[in-house]
Amino acid sequence: MKNSVTLKPLNSFSIDVRARRVITVHTEAELFLLWQKAMNDDMPVLVLGGGNNVLFMENYAGTVLLNRITGVKIEEYLDVWHLHVGAGEVWHHLVRTCLEKNIPGLENLALIPGYVGSAPIQNIGAYGVELKQFCDYVDVLHLESGTLHRLSATSECQFGYRDSIFKHALREHYIIVAVGLRLPKVWQPVLTYCGLAHLDPQKVAPGLIYNTVCTMRQAKLPNPMLQGNAGSFFKNPIIDASKAKRFLSRYPNAHYYPQPKGVMRLAAGWLIDHCGLKGYRLGRAAVHDKQALVLINADNATGEDIVALARYVRQQVLERFSVWLEPEVQFIGAFGEIDVL
Structure with missing residues (x-):
């Protein structure tokens, strides 16, 4: 029974990994009982909604519970x-x-x-x-x-x-x-x-x-049903007032969002685009050609393929702009969330 259920249609990156079991839950009581059963069986358990903000790095060793409590x-x-x-x-x-x-x-x-x-x-x-x-x-x-x-x-x-x-x-x-x-x-x-x-x-x-x-x-973002992605892969980075002043003096045409007290939120997509990475492909993963903030599964990519591209993008932005990008997505290993960036 180990790793017997595919998770490919349950994560928006369409990463081809499997879990031991997948169960849909419709009530709080059901969710609690199934969680407790997994704990009693010493099995890892992961609760998913649409799987839109996760990147699976490998097969999941436990139970995936799909939260479908509606109303x-x-x-x-x-x-x-x-x-x-x-x-x-x-x-x-x-x-x-x-x-x-x-x-x-x-x-x-x-x-x-x-x-x-x-x-x-x-x-x-x-x-x-x-x-x-x-x-x-x-x-x-x-x-x-x-x-x-x-x-x-x-x-x-x-x-x-x-x-x-x-x-x-x-x-x-x-x-x-x-x-x-x-x-x-x-x-x-x-x-x-x-x-x-x-x-x-x-x-x-x-x-x-x-x-x-x-x-x-629809014009800028790829449909996950056609190209696996998680929407914005990185957060828009925030820089303090002193750094913001220096940044704008050097890049006056940069896209940004003013914040209180002179703090500035930079548009991560603009940073990536101005590193010349829009449409850039690394192995089986790529930067989307219309929105540079989106990384896509270009050809049956693995989680490691996506991460390798993310590391490259982040390094290029750091070298060009001295700005560090943080991911929005969660990275899921065999037993739960892991840190890979």
Whole structure:
């Protein structure tokens, strides 16, 4: 039975690895019982949503649990909509459902791959909007006791740029089972991103932003069903005010996002592109030819093929710009997450 189930369709890089078993779970109780069984059997266990932010480096030696706890509950109040969403809901489907029900706010986050349960881990963001702007709470299952806990988005989730407490203190013993969202009825379009800046804030509708975002993403980003990838492979690096001033004096045309107190978030895709790496191929992995922030599985690549390319890209950016890129993806070995970069 060892390594008997393929994981290729369950990870967006389409890495051809296997696991001992794969089980789909639909309730918190089921998730807890299966986790406990794996622990009692001394077997490693990994919970996956859509497998969109992981890179498997080898066959997984244990059980993979697919979190498919679903359900969307919407409550309407005088000035706000409250949504309680199961972790196993597809994120893009949620965005589309909200717009169909005339509930705006999430349109800038359209077509972000993955499931709702993964959204708080990364504090997903795109086109000027982050999850933390709308997140009210996150419900988690404590895997040792089976108890449920509700964490406040403002005081407990510790959201940061592509970061949260779920990447740190809670990553070992808690699993996200639901997310609470708060969407104000007084809607303000977010058009700060250059691809949306041409839209008239006085006339634009949520549906137009949604369609524009979908068009931009489909034009720039490869479909994981056709070319294995995890979206943005690297985070946009952040540099302090003094380094930012020196950087801009040397590269005045650089793409960046101003932050408080003179801090600057550089566009990692711009850095990679200006190292001449857009479309660059190393073995069976490649930098995407339209968006340099995306690394793709070009020809049945292994996890090591992708990592070799990532190391090369990071080294080139370091040598050219003296900026260190950090990966967004998690690297999974035979017994769990590992550090390979």
